[in-house]
Amino acid sequence: MYSSLIRKSALGLAVSLALSACVNLAPDYATPVAPTAASWPQGPAYKPAVQGTDRTVVADIGWREFFTDERLRKLIELSLANNRDLRVAALNIEKARALYQIQRADLLPTVRAVAGETASRTAATLNSSGQPQISHTYNVGVGFSSYELDFFGRVQNLKDAALQNFLATDEAQRSAQIALIAEVANTYLNLAADRERLQLSKDTYKSRQESHALTQRTFELGAASGLTLQQSLSTVEAARRDVAIYVQQVAVDENALTVLIGTQLPANLLPPELSANVSALRDLPAGVPSEVLQLRPDIRRAEHSLQAANANIGAARAAFFPSITLTASAGYASNALDALFNSGSGIWSFAPQISLPIFDYGRRSANLDVAKTDRDIALAQYDKAIQVAFREVADALAVRGTIDEALDAQRTVVDANTESLKLSEARLRSGIDSYLGVLDAQRSLYASQLVLIASRLSRQTNLVTLYKVLGGGVVEGKS
Known part of the structure; x- marks a missing residue:
């Protein structure tokens, strides 16, 4: 029985x-049309597109392959293991997974x-x-x-919304991983550049001290004026000031890197001068279609949120039955x-x-309006994510298209200023020119050397930026 x-x-x-x-009362979902151009901008700031380049070339470059500097690789490993922001992102995934399991369980008695x-x-x-x-x-x-x-799909739509929120959280973690990797790389490169600036300022300070000592002796012999002596002293003190500034900046960079890796910064992983890292990063192709934006984790996250909002409309509609x-x-x-x-x-x-509620004073209608408005907000956020991503890639490509020429020009400027200083010193020794010409040549050379370091840094960080804005390729644990 x-x-x-x-x-x-x-x-x-x-x-x-x-x-x-x-029965499912949720609106039919289709991926929105991207509110951007179908191709990257073109013009004098951009390199010509590379024929035959596709998204898979970039997507398959994992961070271990992209970053070839062994010190940087070890620092990235430490950050992925210890960074607290990334740990919070991982815990958020576990929370979203549990919430999805709870919502899915409501489908069964x-x-x-x-x-x-x-x-x-x-x-x-x-x-x-x-x-x-x-x-x-x-x-x-x-x-x-x-x-x-669940005749009208209320529970099913709530389950679908929970699933999409879980997937959005998963994409958020992947986006956080890529952002962390890029931040560690950029901080590492900035530290390398500041260490090089520090060394340059120390070398400049030492050479100016030696030059000032000679000026002091010639002044004591009556062969140099007091004005020349004071001008020489001012260049020495300016160099000493720069040494102090870059000592400070190196310490700040090291502190920032320590926070990113989430543990004590090993001394053996400090970067050498930036000039030693020129080939430490792989180049990236520029001729990729704009569809790569659809593969960025932050955009996938925005779309999952949009799908969740779409499912919530179905749940709100089911309340009328x-x-x-x-x-x-x-x-x-x-x-x-x-x-x-x-x-x-x-x-x-x-x-x-x-x-079935008969009189609820507009509660169900208001809940449906809220769900529709949330969907419209999610759609606007998705469109904005696409537009921001398009601009980020376009900006990075513009830098990539012009930085090599700017870097080559700056090398020429440094070479020219080096030669100018030699000529100025020769004219001073021959009595043809005053010490003022030497001082100007020293200042010009030093300034141009600092700009050259900044230009090399800009090229390196541009490659990191391209890696990030194109979706970051294969992330450890997500390949």
């Missing part, structure tokens, strides 16, 4: 589940096993025998309560524990319920 009842209940439940999968005893005492005045009576009732059974038959819930149980009951499973002690209950 009870097995037949259970089979019938199971069959009814299966039919209900099948029916519930037939929660079956519970129940066993209990009820004891009661009847007063003597209420008993025909005139004696108080104590009675016991024992029961055991299984059943489910308040299981919603009846809600059907089932409560059922089957088991045994007896007033004697040893007779609990005897013949005739079986019990069952089945309580379907349908409900």
Whole structure:
């Protein structure tokens, strides 16, 4: 009897589940058209597109392959293992996964096993025998309560929304990984550049001290004026000031790198001069189609959020239709524990319920309006993410298209200023020119050398930026 009842209940439940999968009130979803041009900008700032280049060339470059400097690789490993922001992103994924599991569980009934005893005492005045009576009732059974038959897709859409939120969180973690890798690389390169600037300022300070010592002797011999001596001293002090500034900046860079890697910065992983890292980063092709934006994790995250908002509309629409819930149980009951499973002690209950709010003063309509507005907000955020990403890539390509020429020109400037200083010193020794010409030549050379370091840094960080804005390729643990 009870097995037949259970089979019938199971069959009814299966039919209900099948029916519930037939209706979905969420709007049909299609990936929005990107609000950007179909190709990257063209013009004098951009290199010609490389024929035959496709997205897979960039996407398949993992960070270990892209960053060939072994020190930098080890620092990135430390950051991926210890960075606290990345740890929070990973924990957010675990939270989103758990929330999705909770929401998905609502699609199926929660079956519970129940066993209990009820004891009661009847007063003597209420008993025909005139004696108080104590009675016991024992029961055991299984059943489910308040299981919603999802005819109109409310629970299914809530589950879909939870899934999309989980996927969005997963993409957020991948985006955080790529951003962290790029930040570590840029901080490492800035530290290398500042260490080179520090060394240049130290060398300049030393040479100017030597030059000032000569000027001091010539002044004491009456061959140099007081003006020349003071001008020489000012260049020495300016160099000393720069040494102090770059000592400070190197310390700041090291502190920033320490926070990024999440642990103490090993001394053996400090970068050498930037000039030693010119070939430490691979070049990247520029001729990639704008469709690569659809593969960036931040844009995929925005689209998952849009899909979640779309599913929430379906859940809000389902609230306008009846809600059907089932409560059922089957088991045994007896007033004697040893007779609990005897013949005739079986019990069952089945309580379907349908409900539909009639007057809610616009609550359901307002909830639907909120869901639609959330979808429109998510769509606007998705469009903005596409536009920002397009600009980031276009800006990086503009730098890439011009930085080599600027770098080559700056090398020529340094060479010319080096030669000018030699000529100025020769003219001073020959008595043709004053010391002022040497001072100007020194300042020009020093300034041009600093600009050259900045130009080399700009080229290196541009490659890191391209790696980041094109989606970051293969991230460890996500390949």
